[in-house]
Amino acid sequence: MHFFYLSVRDSMYKFSHIGLMGLTLVLSGCGNDDVNFARLSFDRAVVDIDYRGRDDAIQQVYLDGLQQVFKAAGIAPEAVKIHLDEEKGDVTSLLLSTSLKDGITDAQKASIQSALKKIITDKSNGMDIRFTLRPSDMETEIKRHREEAARLNKEFNTRLIVKEVMVGISYDMREMMLSAMKGSTWSKGEAYCTVAMTVSPALPFSDIVVNHKEEKPVGMSLVRRQGYSGYALPTDIQLGYPHLQAKLDSHQILISTEITNSAPGAFQRRNRGMKQMEIELGSLGAVSHESGKVNFSTSHSLDKRCRDMAIELGRPFTFAMGDSLDRLKSFTFFKL
Secondary structure, three states: OEEEEEOOOOOOOOOOOOOOOOOOOEEOOOOOOEEEEEEEEEOOOOEOOOOOOOHHHEOHHHHHHHHHHHHHOOOOHHHOEEEEEOOOOEEEEEEEEEEOOOOOOHHHHHHHHHHHHHHHHHHHHOEEEEEEEOHHHOOOOOHHHHHHHHHOOOEEEEEEEEEEEEEEEEEOHHHHHHHHHOOOOOEEEEEEEEEEEEEEEEEOOOEEEEEEEOOEEEEEEEEEEEOOEEEEEEEEEEEOOHHHHHHHHOOOOEEEOOOHHHOOOHHHHHOOOEEEEEEEEEEEEEEEEEOOEOOHHHHHHHHHHHHHHHHHOOOOHHHOOOOOHHHEEEEEEOOO
């Protein structure tokens, strides 16, 4: 199976530090004695596309997420008002206000702070992943490969950070040749949705390959290269998110470097260790392509569908995609 690589536009954002510095009192204008007590900054706009300067243009997903935080802190829904900073015209930040007279307590504010801080901490931590090698299950009979594999650590731990969505298109060379013989430059292929993940620290391997039996995935192996040759080491993989681990165990998602290493210049990078891998989320269906290229409309559609597929799986993908409280970048609580 061969893959073309389609570049995609969405990339991971840098995370800002949490601001907790004291600021002067800011009047909110939401009520006679209401004051802003916090500002939440996100790495994307929190308003609907048809924003016209109204507080009700805030996307419901942000309002619902904050109400869950307030509920967990024992705060009544009407005790905190959520609004945009109309004076600055900032559509990436939300202001929280409450009544000075009978608003929320210091303990409730601390509970909100703690919940927001946890989002940013979880976001910056990425996803832990553990590889446990099984050298006894190697299929190679080459002695030097088995001897080197026996000397390796049996366990490797690293962290994955969401980078971008990538769409790969599988193709059959025979089908492409048959199309060419009929005078057509277009042929059919299958599009696959993957999410590129940065590996930190890098792993001393060049590839991750999916093992198949009767054309069905049965596991994964890490590949060690020695010049132009190499060998595969079967491995068990443990992910830091239980819901993703369950899908990995049932082969609903896979981990590999097949699309990553099909890009130009990949061979040189592979000999310097594994710094990126992808999580394969599944098929996007059949597409028509011209030597791996699709038209703009198809590319845009595949990109969006792939991103939606990732968002549906939740964290860690929602830290870099879609709309939710997971897009929180920083927050500041004002000193009242």
